Amino acid sequence: xxxxxxxxxxxxxxxxxxxxxxxxxxxxxxxxxxxxxxxxxxxxxxxxxxxxxxxxxxxxxxxxxxxxxxx
Numbered sequence: 001x002x003x004x005x006x007x008x009x010x011x012x013x014x015x016x017x018x019x020x021x022x023x024x025x026x027x028x029x030x031x032x033x034x035x036x037x038x039x040x041x042x043x044x045x046x047x048x049x050x051x052x053x054x055x056x057x058x059x060x061x062x063x064x065x066x067x068x069x070x071x
Contacts, residue, residue, distance in 0.1 A: 001062040007034025020061055023047060 006013050014029050017039065023046040024032075032038040036058065043054040 001065065003034060003036045006036075010034040016065070017061075021046065021057075 010033055013034065017032070018024065018026075018029060021043060024042055028042045028046070032042055040051065040054040040058060043049065043057060044051060047054075049057075
C-alpha cells in the first residue's frame with residue numbers, strides 16, 4: 001500500500017480506518033493523518049496490543065483494500 005497516497009486522500013481513507021478500528025477516537029484519526037507508523041502506535045494504545053500485533057492488523061487491513069492506494 002502506498003501510504004503517501006493514503007495521506008493525500010486521508011479524508012476518504014479515514015472512514016475505512018474508523019470502520020475497521022472503532023476504538024480509535026476521532027482526534028486520534030486526525031493525528032494519524034495517513035501515517036502508517038502513527039496508526040500502528042495508536043492501535044497499540046487503543047487496543048493494548050504489541051507493535052507486532054498492530055503491524056499484523058495493518059497488513060491484514062491493507063490486503064482487504066483490494067489494491068486500493070497501491071503503487
